Amino acid sequence: MNRTVIVGAGTAGVHAAMELRHRGYAGGVLLVGEENHEPYDRPPLSKEFLKPVAEPDTLRLLPAQIARDRGIDLRLGLLVTDIRATAQEVVLSDGSIVGYDHLVLATGARGRPLTVPGADLPGVWGLRRLEEAEALRKALDGADDVLIVGGGFIGLEVAAAVRARGTRVTVVEFLPRVMARVLSPQMARYFTQAHRHRGVEILIGTGVTAVIAGPLGTASAVVLSDGRTIPADVVVVGIGVQPVTELAERAGLHTTDGIVVDGRLRTSDPRIYAVGDCARFDCVVSGRDLRLESIQNAVDQARFVAGQIAAGHRPQADGDAQGSSYAALPWFWSEQYDMKLQIAGVASAEAESVVRGDSASGSFSVCRFQGERLVAVESVNRAKDHLAARKLLTADPARLRRVTRESVANGETALRALLDV
Template sequence: MSAQQSQNQSPSAAADQETRGVVIIGGGQAGLQAAASLRSEGFTGEVTIVAEEPGLPYQRPPLSKDYLKARLTDGADGVGGTSASPLPLRGEAFFADQSITLLTGRTAVAVDRPSQTVALADGTVLVYDSLVFATGARNRELPTPGIDLPGIHGLRTLEDAELLGAALDTARNVVVVGAGFIGLEFATAALARGCRVTVLEFAPRPMGRALTPLLGDWFAGAHRDLGLDLRLNEGIASFEAGDDGRVAFAVSTTGDRYPADLVVAGVGVQPNDHLAAEAGLETANGIVVDAHLRTIDPNIYAIGDCAAFPCVHAGGPFRLESVQNATDHARHVAGVILGADAPYAELPWFWSTQGPFRLQMANIVRADDETVVVGDPDPASPTFSVFCFRDGILAAVESVNMPSDHLSARKILAAGIQITREEALSEGFSLRAAYKERTQPAAV
């Protein structure tokens, strides 16, 4: 029997089935991986994905980097192009081959926990044994006068990226509000396009929530060297329209007015947890789950950007916005649905490509970490890492254009191998060699 039940189907009739399967709300990285992992782990029941956006689910991270860059450089006349395509998470044949029902352009509007059903906006009702919220997050809205003026954009979806790509064909003065990952990724792409780019950031350093102060300050200088007009300790107060009714100026909290024929607001995201809250599930900056990613309802789980989970590496409830977290959550929850009982404890890691800078992070840094720079931080050609120590033991590593350090750090930290500050600063030390030394069998 299909996971799709008619609206007139009684819950008791559906309950007589051997299995009513798994319904996944959300067609992003977490939702697709959960479905794929269920199948690869041997689940034979119905698997249904409800995806709000039309078309095949796609990768979001490249939208502010690779996809947008390709969109801007594809035109033979140098004015940009239109043939760049988003990167699909899975090909169309995957869903048929794996017997996964993909409902695109459909919105879940209500979850009835007693009857274990999900109602869609078009009247369809899905019945589940297990329900997985993989609803992701949405852009945080700016309560700023003039925010609705034409020419002001967010960047979260493929539609957003397409609109921005088209707008950049003619933009000359770009203002980015927010110096987080997305804001700086877009800012460097616009700078490469030849635009004059101003970045307004209310905090004292870029990417302040994610990076050590040391690396945040380094990025501030490095981006200014690239040509970004990075304004720290300066937020947005209002937007002003020109004679054509479109945005023309961004007015900052200092009263300065910056020319802007294109604005991108990147001030963070909010979890899509309203549907879960309406169903009576606990929410607190995300859908609250336990160490197995299960909500207060034993049949309902939450994963990815929308989930607030007990992170052993952060020391408490946490919500992470990363592909790694989404995919690892998805693999774990598939195992739990199939009977696994281990708590979630994967090491977090992240990345961001900003112009010539490939930033990679292993584990979550803390403001009080002791930091040591290893390598060459010259902004003209940087290849270095920031080692973060807690109580004299390596706890996290931030790397710029050092993929070998990043990969080795992930292995070391995930394996629980202790590297002391003294060892890390010894002559000839390398993370790669240290990992091999600690993991290879001793010679006989």
């Protein structure tokens, strides 16, 4: 037997399969996807896809024909229901049993449900799958008032897409600021003002306690924790995600808010890897235990694991060293209106901020420091800062220590110039 089985046909699973072939892996590659659709790209679902005219073909991540051409056995509409780790087999929902040499769990995450009365009414939408995005887009065509629960990336991206239609939009965020888990107070304040300037009502520090049905039995309003009632014929829920770990748990793998992996992204069973939104790992760059929900992380982890697996089946080449640890720098992005937000690195809530440039210009950066160490850079419409930050944050420690608050504060001095300091 010489086969790698990949569970999950999202970004991480697809890139793992494609990278195995790119690296010359000659064994069998089975990619199992729960949805009936060909693998598709999820980020556009909260952006371009919500426009009045959008085609699913623009989302295609791995067409079936390309999978066949690459020798990837793509099986859709199936679940892996059980892992028989001792026998190195997986059981599929159609009853078939498949053996593996290596197993990659790319099970991703599911939307966190809204658990209030009325949350199951027609007119309340999640946004994690293509069917949800298609149905939401149709609902928006006739909507008068859209209320978005959650002011994270997804919530604000949906707000921007809906507001571009001219529809009234309200965003309700329970935390003290929007995008609180990932952004500095300064950058969060900028995005709040930008949305409000474009007509979005943003309610901070407020929760939803109920969704009210109208005469037709569909959502018509929501009740807030402060007692107010807000009209809403479309309610979009974007309150985070939960890692899909049930399969790993049944197999006895170590899990805690994700499938726990080591430096080589192996689970507690060394023949089983986990990558992407479902994986919890020690981030070498930030020095923190993380589970990241980003395309960059999904792609980089998938490629790393494919390298590990491929290296075991042919002579080692450059970059294939099996003993190396995953050490990619986390970075993220979001597009809202004409604003492109790019974040390099990971900062804690206690990190201090230094602003580069003038926020009023619509092009500036916020550098985050933990003690004396630069740990993250947030940039809006300032791509050069972002690219330089990705190099700075992966520079050798001695060089990074020379990057100070004073050296980054001058917005006229290019960040890339600090690479030569």
